[in-house]
Amino acid sequence: MKRKIKIVLELLLRRLPERLEIMVSLFFNRLKSRLAGPYKRHAFLKPFIRLCDFIVVRTNGDRFIEFELTNICNAQCVFCPYPDMLRTEKKFMNMSEQVLDKTIRKISGFKDALISFTPTTGDTLLHPDWDHYIARVLEQKSISKATMFTNAIKLDDAYAERFVRLLSEDEGKMSQVYFSVGGLDAETYKALYKVDRFDLVRNNINGFLKRLTENRIVTGIHIHVKLLKGMEFDAVRASQLFNVHDYPFVYFSYSDRYFSNDGYKRNAIIDYYPVDEPVKQHACAYLLKTRFAADGGIWADGCVISEMPGDSSLRLGDVDDSHDVIEEARKRIIDNWEQRQIIPKPCQGCTVYRCRRGV
Numbered sequence: 001m002k003r004k005i006k007i008v009l010e011l012l013l014r015r016l017p018e019r020l021e022i023m024v025s026l027f028f029n030r031l032k033s034r035l036a037g038p039y040k041r042h043a044f045l046k047p048f049i050r051l052c053d054f055i056v057v058r059t060n061g062d063r064f065i066e067f068e069l070t071n072i073c074n075a076q077c078v079f080c081p082y083p084d085m086l087r088t089e090k091k092f093m094n095m096s097e098q099v100l101d102k103t104i105r106k107i108s109g110f111k112d113a114l115i116s117f118t119p120t121t122g123d124t125l126l127h128p129d130w131d132h133y134i135a136r137v138l139e140q141k142s143i144s145k146a147t148m149f150t151n152a153i154k155l156d157d158a159y160a161e162r163f164v165r166l167l168s169e170d171e172g173k174m175s176q177v178y179f180s181v182g183g184l185d186a187e188t189y190k191a192l193y194k195v196d197r198f199d200l201v202r203n204n205i206n207g208f209l210k211r212l213t214e215n216r217i218v219t220g221i222h223i224h225v226k227l228l229k230g231m232e233f234d235a236v237r238a239s240q241l242f243n244v245h246d247y248p249f250v251y252f253s254y255s256d257r258y259f260s261n262d263g264y265k266r267n268a269i270i271d272y273y274p275v276d277e278p279v280k281q282h283a284c285a286y287l288l289k290t291r292f293a294a295d296g297g298i299w300a301d302g303c304v305i306s307e308m309p310g311d312s313s314l315r316l317g318d319v320d321d322s323h324d325v326i327e328e329a330r331k332r333i334i335d336n337w338e339q340r341q342i343i344p345k346p347c348q349g350c351t352v353y354r355c356r357r358g359v
């Protein structure tokens with residue numbers, strides 16, 4: 001029954017017009033942060049907070065901002081172009097304070113946008129000042145909702161303490177945190193992430209969740225498990241491994257298929273989504289997303305395959321360009337696609353594609 005209600009609710013949320021979707025998202029995010037205070041004394045509020053999380057993650061929309069504090073990574077995942085990028089001229093770096101200041105000024109022009117601290121390649125926790133930088137962004141009035149994605153390799157006790165401090169000082173804007181893990185055992189982790197960090201990551205996530213439980217901090221924690229070809233996801237095992245302290249706002253999800261495009265080198269150990277529409281007449285809705293890169297570049301989209309090694313066809317400009325220049329560049333990419341069938345390299349055969357018709 002509960003499952004059926006979720007499916008219906010999900011279908012309804014997917015059909016909301018964009019403006020209404022943003023309003024619903026902001027409303028439930030604020031409601032959740034209001035409930036977080038009384039939850040410390042009234043545990044019965046747990047299902048209401050979980051319902052808010054359910055709605056908030058399904059109303060993120062298409063226009064969110066990927067905020068890349070660093071493009072350096074501590075893994076070499078087989079589903080990511082990062083290992084190939086290391087062999088190109090691209091500069092791998094942390095965002096400087098000067099770029100942060102300029103980026104903060106720029107994002108005030110993107111009204112009601114969700115900020116996702118998720119690099120295209122890299123792990124946010126590798127920036128030495130990640131918590132201060134995130135706090136600076138969250139304190140901006142124009143920002144009402146944020147998320148973060150990390151592989152948790154760096155989330156040791158000291159970092160967990162810093163993260164808890166960040167969340168306790170935040171006014172409920174950091175709505176959801178995503179952990180990306182490779183399978184449910186050390187062998188799968190190593191095969192997918194190419195580093196031997198399964199036990200470390202498991203301890204880190206459990207240590208962090210223990211702190212959240214003890215401090216009764218309310219944040220949606222999404223543990224996303226990547227799987228090898230033919231593997232089945234075991235939700236009970238996942239919970240036993242990664243949520244030993246039974247933190248109430250943990251949500252598991254998994255990938256048994258991965259995104260790719262025509263320029264992407266496929267790996268035989270994982271399955272990929274098929275390309276179901278080879279000729280795409282309309283541009284992709286995700287071109288409306290914006291990525292602020294660690295080096296000050298501004299790009300359309302920001303998903304893991306939106307920047308291919310040696311290609312910058314989705315680059316819109318940089319933090320010194322005006323909002324109009326950035327939006328003109330975005331329009332040019334979309335017009336080239338829809339009127340001249342010039343499709344940017346990362347979008348050719350891309351299986352993340354979502355049609356923008358009706359957006």
Ligand code: SF4
Pocket residue numbers: 284285286287301302303305306346347348350351352353354
């Ligand atoms: S088609 Fe793929 S690469 Fe292009 S904008 Fe959409 S998701 Fe990004």
